[in-house]
Amino acid sequence: xxxxxxxxxxxxxxxxxxxxxxxxxxxNHLYFYWYxxxxxxxxxxxxxxxxxxxxxxxxxxxxxxxxxxPDGSNFTLKIRSTKLEDSAMYFCASxxxxxxxxxxxxxxxxxxxxx
Amino acid sequence: GNSVTQMEGPVTxxxxxxxxxxxxxxxxxxxxxxxxxxxxxEGLQLLLKAxxxxxxxxxxxxxATYRKETTSFHLEKGSVQVSDxxxxxxxxxxxxxxxxxxxxxxxxxxx
Numbered sequence: 535x536x537x538x539x540x541x542x543x544x545x546x547x548x549x550x551x552x553x554x555x556x557x558x559x560x561x562n563h564l565y566f567y568w569y570x571x572x573x574x575x576x577x578x579x580x581x582x583x584x585x586x587x588x589x590x591x592x593x594x595x596x597x598x599x600x601x602x603x604p605d606g607s608n609f610t611l612k613i614r615s616t617k618l619e620d621s622a623m624y625f626c627a628s629x630x631x632x633x634x635x636x637x638x639x640x641x642x643x644x645x646x647x648x649x
Numbered sequence: 650g651n652s653v654t655q656m657e658g659p660v661t662x663x664x665x666x667x668x669x670x671x672x673x674x675x676x677x678x679x680x681x682x683x684x685x686x687x688x689x690x691e692g693l694q695l696l697l698k699a700x701x702x703x704x705x706x707x708x709x710x711x712x713a714t715y716r717k718e719t720t721s722f723h724l725e726k727g728s729v730q731v732s733d734x735x736x737x738x739x740x741x742x743x744x745x746x747x748x749x750x751x752x753x754x755x756x757x758x759x760x
Binding site: 575 | 653750
């Protein structure tokens with residue numbers, strides 16, 4: 535069964551460093567998403583991406599964040615200068631279509647620890 | 650803005666016990682409602698969904714009914730198994746792309 539994969543599973547970085555989290559969405563999906571979950575808090579929407587551009591983003595997704603689909607398979611989230619409060623589990627998701635009824639398929643997540 | 654509130658966990662049950670995980674929501678308009686499940690080491694998987702009032706979503710013995718009057722979407726299962734041990738997330742969608750999640754409820758089922 536096709537699945538969304540994410541690498542690495544755990545990333546440890548120093549405050550101020552840049553990190554890139556990688557995701558491989560399901561191959562025939564066209565819509566891509568990033569969410570994050572700070573420990574003990576809610577899963578929060580960060581950004582959605584379609585046709586090589588951002589279609590929606592939350593207030594969390596400020597200038598420190600960027601997304602890219604550098605080739606036909608990868609979807610990346612870059613944090614330019616990490617802060618302690620960026621420590622969280624980051625989930626990538628993809629869907630075949632959008633709308634109220636869309637099913638988003640999630641990866642296992644990358645745990646980011648900022649020291 | 651939109652929000653989802655779930656009961657605090659962890660919930661610990663014996664096998665074959667009845668399960669209820671409460672979920673209430675606040676949203677403008679008429680959102681779609683979802684339950685996602687996360688097994689250890691895996692991603693979030695869609696468990697069931699309902700797209701309009703009074704719809705009942707069901708899958709793998711789990712059920713949830715979209716109650717507009719009480720703005721609720723409680724998850725139930727008549728007889729849980731050890732293999733149901735996971736974290737359960739209630740979520741809503743009222744836009745083309747964004748899911749709004751609750752904090753998740755950890756379920757531990759023991760023999």
